[in-house]
Amino acid sequence: xxxxxxxxxxxxxxxxxxxxxxxxxxxxxxxxxxxxxxxxxxxxxxxxxxxxxxxxxxxxxxxxxxxxxxxxxxxxxxxxxxxxxxxxxxxxxxxxxxxxxxxxxxxxxxxxxxxxxxxxxxxxxxxxxxxxxxxxxxxxxxxxxxxxxxxxxxxxxxxxxxxxxxxxxxxxxxxxxxxxxxxxxxxxxxxxxxxxxxxxxxxxxxxx
Ligand code: ITT
Numbered sequence: 001x002x003x004x005x006x007x008x009x010x011x012x013x014x015x016x017x018x019x020x021x022x023x024x025x026x027x028x029x030x031x032x033x034x035x036x037x038x039x040x041x042x043x044x045x046x047x048x049x050x051x052x053x054x055x056x057x058x059x060x061x062x063x064x065x066x067x068x069x070x071x072x073x074x075x076x077x078x079x080x081x082x083x084x085x086x087x088x089x090x091x092x093x094x095x096x097x098x099x100x101x102x103x104x105x106x107x108x109x110x111x112x113x114x115x116x117x118x119x120x121x122x123x124x125x126x127x128x129x130x131x132x133x134x135x136x137x138x139x140x141x142x143x144x145x146x147x148x149x150x151x152x153x154x155x156x157x158x159x160x161x162x163x164x165x166x167x168x169x170x171x172x173x174x175x176x177x178x179x180x181x182x183x184x185x186x187x188x189x190x191x192x193x194x195x196x197x198x199x200x201x202x203x204x205x206x207x208x
Pocket of ligand 1: 012075183
């Protein structure tokens with residue numbers, strides 16, 4: 001079966017590509033690019049779930065009838081910022097801001113936060129649409145803390161500022177395989193795999 005990723009973010013698509021490959025699922029992971037690109041979506045729902053649904057529906061409208069669609073809305077929620085930047089993570093420093101500009105704004109906003117107030121979590125909300133209906137929604141969280149300066153060049157977004165719980169290094173330093181094992185996206189993906197309604201997403205090994 002074909003599953004189209006409802007994202008214009010190449011880094012997310014890469015992570016899903018790796019996770020699907022590692023899971024050995026019997027699906028062909030396709031990019032929104034194969035449909036001419038991810039349609040523009042105004043992310044105005046105000047919640048991760050709502051924005052995720054907007055993206056899923058936008059791609060569903062142009063995807064082949066029998067294909068599946070997977071959408072991701074995610075972000076970083078910092079204790080010291082009352083959960084911000086949250087749903088605004090991608091546009092924290094303004095519409096069109098680069099990841100580097102968003103990180104710089106976060107460092108500035110957290111400048112005065114003492115170590116015990118630097119807790120944060122990444123959240124990932126997924127919506128999976130089958131050919132006829134919503135098959136499931138899945139939420140993953142990854143807790144950790146925000147450093148006072150960037151470390152590492154792996155990943156994207158806020159990765160170089162975030163040290164996951166029980167780790168010494170940022171997502172910007174950890175290997176992609178390690179991030180794929182513990183991240184918010186990985187946890188939502190695992191829930192999707194284990195959900196009974198997604199039993200059509202079988203792994204090759206399940207099928208033999
Ligand atoms: P799409 O809407 O096209 O999927 P996007 O990047 O705009 O791409 P979101 O609206 O979900 O996606 O915003 C997510 C932002 O949250 C992303 O741009 C990063 O700044 C941050 N983010 C999410 N997951 C992350 C991760 O795994 N590592 C680092 N930053 C992440």
